[in-house]
Amino acid sequence: MLGIEEIGTYLPVGRISNYDRKAQFGIDDFFIEEKIGVRRVSVKGPEEETSDLCIRAFEDLQRRTSVNKEEIEAVVVVTQNPDYNIPHTSAIVQGKLGLPAHCAAFDISLGCSGFVYALSIFQSFMADNGLTRGLLFTADPYSKIVDPEDKNTTLLFGDGAAVTLISSAPRLVAGRFTFGTVGNEHEKLICKDGTLFMNGRAVFNFAAKVIPDDLRRMAAKNGVNLEEIDRFLIHQGSKIIVDTIASKLGLPAEKVPYSTGDYGNTVSSTIPILLQDELGGTARTIAICGFGVGLSWASGLLRRV
């Protein structure tokens, strides 16, 4: 059975402090610490491309476990900010890492629901094709498209990447997933002419309405009660949305980590970044849930092997 063996992550060292922008945006410490929950956002270097963030995450993976590049049979990159629209960034990553020519490579275009979706998509693809070692990258540097004058986005989004090693020697395996889309709301979170636009209130209301029900549905589909789940790794859109979802479900705070205060919302990388810390932990069952661009969402349940 395929599952998650190890995770590598990368957060660029560059930071912009939201405390330095209080006057510019008319915000206070309460807004920074309790509402958005982002003190600083991470920013990649001007020369760092999306594929470079992937390579850095892979270097972290190599520090954590032995990865024989010759054994990698598939690569996927989840991004909506690729190096180029053509070719797919996964091909560039395959070339930069020097992976074998028989390695399958494709990109998935999804935003904050991307990791959960891609975990299902990529594992299914690998299993069906008899592949046993693959790399699932998430890298979506929003600094490419965020307007630094736009309070709705510049205070929230940080650059980061993660790579999840999917293999036949997993530490966590996935159960059943749930997915959803409300495409007629897609203009609430959109990139037009190279600039990101987000109706923060609309996206918040969407997630606050849809996600609690979806997590209940996902738990039922996996034959567990919400109370039996040890950890909930909810997309770190902002502190207030994570708190709101936890509160609506009556979940104790210690089960629902929020830890992106020092780097911000890294889009599809928020969940694997949190999950890296859980790999060596004690939680037996871990819910994962992403939501955002589309608007779309996906939830799943991981169990420790």
Add this chain to the structure above:
Amino acid sequence: MLGIEEIGTYLPVGRISNYDRKAQFGIDDFFIEEKIGVRRVSVKGPEEETSDLCIRAFEDLQRRTSVNKEEIEAVVVVTQNPDYNIPHTSAIVQGKLGLPAHCAAFDISLGCSGFVYALSIFQSFMADNGLTRGLLFTADPYSKIVDPEDKNTTLLFGDGAAVTLISSAPRLVAGRFTFGTVGNEHEKLICKDGTLFMNGRAVFNFAAKVIPDDLRRMAAKNGVNLEEIDRFLIHQGSKIIVDTIASKLGLPAEKVPYSTGDYGNTVSSTIPILLQDELGGTARTIAICGFGVGLSWASGLLRRV
């Protein structure tokens, strides 16, 4: 078992004739008819977006079979020319078609190898998640990025789209696939600053070298000899590349259709457009093979149910 039940296609009515451009590019009838094999390229209307091409393909699907939108559980769009980079075009299509909210939707970023890849990816995803009716769209309008002064691209690429209904009542089912990537060659076919660049000779040499071997490998993986395969639907990159691959494998011309002379290379849609004609045909086994952007390739074998 999931497989291909029906296919809808769309070719815009707009055409640019290559005969009208003989003086401009210093080409003759032999070049048009025998080398590239493209007499006219199809061009979408200026207001038609990628998602609109998908909707038109869906309308053709509806004319061919009864599709209850309420039963569609998943949508994928294969494109590298989306409506926007954010959100994914599949979400826009889901919204425009009014598909259910529990419908999974994601985009795959791949070029000319995209249909074969996506068939494997999407079927595996659907099967693993217990889904029985999904729509696989291919729509990659290169008119958005082709420089009309660039002989290497403007004479070749045409706009088009296809939608493949994947269901549990298939007429064709897929066997084993093969995939490959040579990412360090990615600059041979790339879109920089909104303009497509192609080193036609390099892409031709790549395909002429890699694809015959890959088709042999794919046949072996499916336990058949090449001679036993009734039809080879090879990505319609140009007439000369299809002829060259057929010749290298010693395939009779009637097994290897080339039929894009009136609309051009529609990228990931070339194979489903050919396949639509085969659905009601007599071929029992059909090889499909895509190659290009990445550089990458994918091959598979379809069997009639």
